[in-house]
Amino acid sequence: MKFFESSSLSHEPLVRINEWIEEAVKLEVPLPHAMNLSTADDFGQPSSRMVLLKSISDEGMVFYTDYESHKGKILQKNSKAALNFWWAKTDKQIRIEGVCIKTSDQESDEYFQSRPRGSQISASVSLQSKEIRNYENLVKEAKDLEKRSSGSNLKRPSRWGGYKLIPNRIEFWKNEVNRLHRRELFILESNKWRKTLLSP
Numbered sequence: 588m589k590f591f592e593s594s595s596l597s598h599e600p601l602v603r604i605n606e607w608i609e610e611a612v613k614l615e616v617p618l619p620h621a622m623n624l625s626t627a628d629d630f631g632q633p634s635s636r637m638v639l640l641k642s643i644s645d646e647g648m649v650f651y652t653d654y655e656s657h658k659g660k661i662l663q664k665n666s667k668a669a670l671n672f673w674w675a676k677t678d679k680q681i682r683i684e685g686v687c688i689k690t691s692d693q694e695s696d697e698y699f700q701s702r703p704r705g706s707q708i709s710a711s712v713s714l715q716s717k718e719i720r721n722y723e724n725l726v727k728e729a730k731d732l733e734k735r736s737s738g739s740n741l742k743r744p745s746r747w748g749g750y751k752l753i754p755n756r757i758e759f760w761k762n763e764v765n766r767l768h769r770r771e772l773f774i775l776e777s778n779k780w781r782k783t784l785l786s787p
């Protein structure tokens with residue numbers, strides 16, 4: 588199964604991220620592309636949630652969401668964000684920091700159209716992170732839309748789309764014996780990735 592797309596990878600830390608996720612894929616880790624996304628609001632209050640990596644390139648890492656969700660509203664004001672991966676089977680962690688920008692309408696449209704119809708319907712009826720009166724109503728709305736739209740193409744809701752996190756700091760953490768773990772840090776300086784080692 589293809590969990591995410593990778594293209595034009597040549598920068599060492601981005602190549603390595605791809606390799607570490609692929610290693611988890613080979614070991615049949617469930618959702619090897621699931622990552623924690625952290626944001627911080629105007630008051631400096633952090634919040635985090637899991638999202639799925641959908642593509643990776645030298646430019647950054649793309650995930651899809653609702654631009655008007657809690658995270659979407661935060662990212663609109665403070666585009667700085669962090670990602671975190673950890674897989675129990677490999678006991679490796681990747682920490683990524685950077686800035687999120689919206690993907691183009693065309694890229695979001697293409698991805699929306701590639702999704703299963705059920706996911707398209709859910710994204711169309713769910714105003715992510717908004718309070719709802721009851722769950723049953725939401726399910727009914729989804730069923731109604733399914734009936735109403737049967738046979739026709741569903742348009743991507745404008746509030747739904749992708750973000751690309753453009754990284755400027757990437758750390759690879761690998762479990763080693765006696766907790767003397769290996770930490771390699773890449774920092775983007777004048778468009779070049781500088782590599783250093785950190786004490787565990």
Ligand SMILES: Cc1cc2nc3c(=O)[nH]c(=O)nc-3n(C[C@H](O)[C@H](O)[C@H](O)COP(=O)(O)O)c2cc1C
Binds near residue numbers: 637650651652658716
């Ligand atoms: C494994 C996993 C993967 C998820 N992937 C996504 C995703 O790709 N996009 C998304 O918007 N929410 C995803 N969610 C739901 C989010 O964690 C979160 O509940 C939702 O985006 C609302 O977050 P917010 O209120 O902070 O905006 C995922 C949840 C889990 C547990």
